[in-house]
Amino acid sequence: MNAKYVIIERGSIGFSTILCVVKGIFRQFKVKKIGCSMKKFKFSLASVLDYKEMVLEEKKRELAEAIKAVIKKEKEIYLLEAERVSVIAEFNQKKVEGMTIIDAFSYELHIRTLQKTIDSKREELCRLREEEERKKAEVVFARQEVLSLEKLKEQRVEEYNKEVMKSEELMIDELVSNRRISAASEQKGAS
DSSP states (O other): OOEEEEEEEEOTTSEEEEEEEETTEEEEEEEEOOOOOOOOOOOTTHHHHHHHHHHHHHHHHHHHHHHHHHHHHHHHHHHHHHHHHHHHHHHHHHHHHOOOHHHHHHHHHHHHHHHHHHHHHHHHHHHHHHHHHHHHHHHHHHHHHHHHHHHHHHHHHHHHHHHHHHHHHHHHHHHHHHHHHHHHHHHHHHO
């Protein structure tokens, strides 16, 4: 006999209502719940996933710090270049007005010192940008690890849900067959 069973209500007092469809005829009956051997789902790699998520958050924090350092260095360079342009403009103005050789030498020394500082800061900026790129790569790698574990977890949840459904179907089939057997034995006893 080809029958389909669907649990339509889970009772709070130990009974479930089951809808049984046999040859297009609907039958509804209550059955006492029997203990289900299925445990609640627990991902075996949950601690690894938690650790990888923690690593990912740390890598993101490190990347944010690297980006912040790059921005800070760019701002320092911008301010030094603005100061250098200002000193050059002031020096040119003083040349037109007339100045002593010592003042001219002082301006030139200050301009060269600013340029050396700017060059040094640009080298630091290059190193900081390389560090930022390394941190980005680390974040991408950590994110991939987390995503692969999350995908594995989703697959395991799907497998678990399939097992639960199969277990419930077997339980319902067993309940229905027991009910049929008891109904058949009652009919024989009544005859």
